[in-house]
Amino acid sequence: MSDKESKNSNPKSAAEQQEKLGLSRRGFLGASAITGAAVAATALGGTVMTRESWAAAVSESKTKIHVGPGELDDYYGFWSGGHQGEVRVVGVPSMRELMRIPVFNVDSATGWGLTNESKHIMGESAKFQNGDCHHPHISMTDGKYDGKYLFINDKANSRVARIRLDIMKCDKMITVPNVQAIHGLRLQKVPYTKYVFANAEFVIPHPNDGSTFDLQDKNSYTMFNAIDAETMEMAFQVIVDGNLDNTDADYTGKYAAATCYNSEKAYDIGGMMRNERDWVVVFNIQRIEAAIKAGKFTTLGDSKTPVVDGREGSLLTRYIPVPKNPHGCNTSSDGKYFIANGKLSPTVSMIEIAKLDDLFDDKLKDPRDTIAAEPELGLGPLHTTFDGRGNAYTTLFIDSQVVKWNMAEAVRAYKGEKVNYIKQKLDVHYNPGHIHASLCETSEADGKWLIALSKFSKDRFLPTGPLHPENDQLIDISGDEMKLVHDGPTFAEPHDCTMARRDQIKTRKIWDRNDPFFAPTVERAKKDGINLEADNKVIREGNKVRVYMTSMAPAFGLTEFNVNQGDEVTVTITNIDQIEDVSHGFVMVNHGASMEISPQQTSSITFIADKPGLHWYYCSWFCHALHMEMVGRMMVKPA
DSSP: OOOHHHHTTTTTHHHHHHTTTTTTHHHTTTSOGGGGSSOOOOOOOTTOOOOOHHHHHHHHHHHOOOOOOOOSSSSEEEEBBBBOOOEEEETTTTEEEEEEEEEESSTTTTTTTTTTHHHHGGGGGGGOOOOOBBOEEEETTTTTTEEEEEEEEETTTTTEEEEETTTTEEEEEOTTTSSSSSEEEEEEOOBBBEEEEEEEEEEEEESOOOSOOTTTSSEEEEEEEETTTTTTEEEEEESSSSSOEEEEEEEESSSSEEEETTTTTOHHHHHHHSSEEEEEEEEEEEHHHHHHHHHHOOOOOOOOOOOEEEETTTTTEEEEEEEEOOEEEEEESSSOOEEESSSSSSSSEEEGGGGGHHHHTSSOGGGGGGGOOBBOOOOEEEEEEEEEESSEEEEEEETEEEEEEEEEHHHHHHOOOOOEEEEEEEEEESSSEEEETTTTTSSTTTOEEEEEEEEEOSSSSSSOSOOOOEEEEEEOSSSOEEEEEEEEEESOOOOOOOEEGGOOOOSSSOOOOOOOHHHHHHHHHTTTTTTTTTTOOEETTTTEEEEEEEETTEEOOOOOOETTTTEEEEEEEOOOOOOOTOOOEEEETTTTTTEETTOOOEEEEEEOOOOOEEEEEEEOOSTTTTTGGOEEEEEEEOO
């Protein structure tokens, strides 16, 4: 590394230059978001911005994030809700939260996890009331977002869910068999999203029946998983050496890659850091499909999913050694590189995708020959994103910085040229994990906005007790310099996000009465001879009572019904309003029953009428001037 390179990648030099300007790191980071929006005294080709140039840069960038009354954001942002188990919809660049989509959680506002429709979608896993979602990604066609689906993982309970973006609701969910802790998730980009690729993180024995707990045993392993994006059923699983962390796919449809941070198959921190190099596993999707078609697979346990062996020596995979405990795996938007982020190494490894054919055909004997460059960026590189102009942006967790670097110049430097590939380092608050630039996961990366998802906030916001919020920061990358223009608190480890142009997402204004989302409920009504749009009726079968009613602001079709104590009551409501915004709710007081019924939607919920007496139900979504009067009564006769 040249002296200039070393200086520009050294956080200390940036701090020294801050001091020369009379700006300590604490003083700079403790200022308002707008003051902190400047590139600050970060080394930028050997130059430092003055207070005056900061003010001018911030003033210019501030106008870009203002979305006034009657105006719309340019991008939909989809944030993982972390431990909340939800997906948050955010407008970019305003950073205003638009909606929350419950997925792996229970949500009393919509009734998700409570209604019969949501429980049908969640299947057996509806018994879990927690989730830990990490990686939201939008379906693609020919390397561009098609706006059809968004997929999200649940690390806590080994699930993957699909959200229909036309209604912004989860419509499919699968528990991945034979594995524990689905972490990294990415999608096949080309020719379309045929597969959802999902890494299972932890090594477990197979069968995992308590007969052994030895992780070094040959039958202890984890797997790379492929899910059919349309059916949301398992397509195949691949046994790997070590464990798996993050994953991504190329722009040919042929390859996927995944980082491994525990090649040692250890169970303690010291053991997991023993090797100086771990690896990136590259999966040849076409060879895997051919092997399965030829019947060269097995199954495990009760699952019918085809399982192939992709451990070292397999024709289906290749293992590329990289330093050390790599974390993020990101495909450059130009399609040239898989980039593995070192975490415990100050470097990232650029794997040249064009060389993978030769690697799989054994024309390259050393897997390291696929490495195009290993630029040194700073301490704790975790994730990398791209602007479509040849530049990459990497989070430095330990340095609390985002570093902008040029990929072509990094390759030249790796070959021995004296070139400064680091273009800028920007302080962020604090310890960033994921990073995402607008459209960066597609071939249309437009280099306008960058989101740094910082894990700690410390002194950025009003104190909230021992548990602090995290900090999402919006950075303008449309020019030559990064400019921090907004930061905002966020709750419970949102982890990752993705962005699509607003024209790429087409949402419905009201429900289609033939929507499959509530098709099972419609079928049940047909068996009962019910016209859901008109009938208000109670059907009794022993101790099971089915109550059908319509809702139209400001009244329920039934304002009272009678049941017996101990009856299992299913209330099905169809909202016959046809005007957007007129959503209704149903809450049965003191029974834990709550749900949303938006225009033309049918929703149902089941509960036990275990308390004799009069029990009110009411509309919980404000729908009319007489909303408070939209009520009814359930009379429960003593047993």
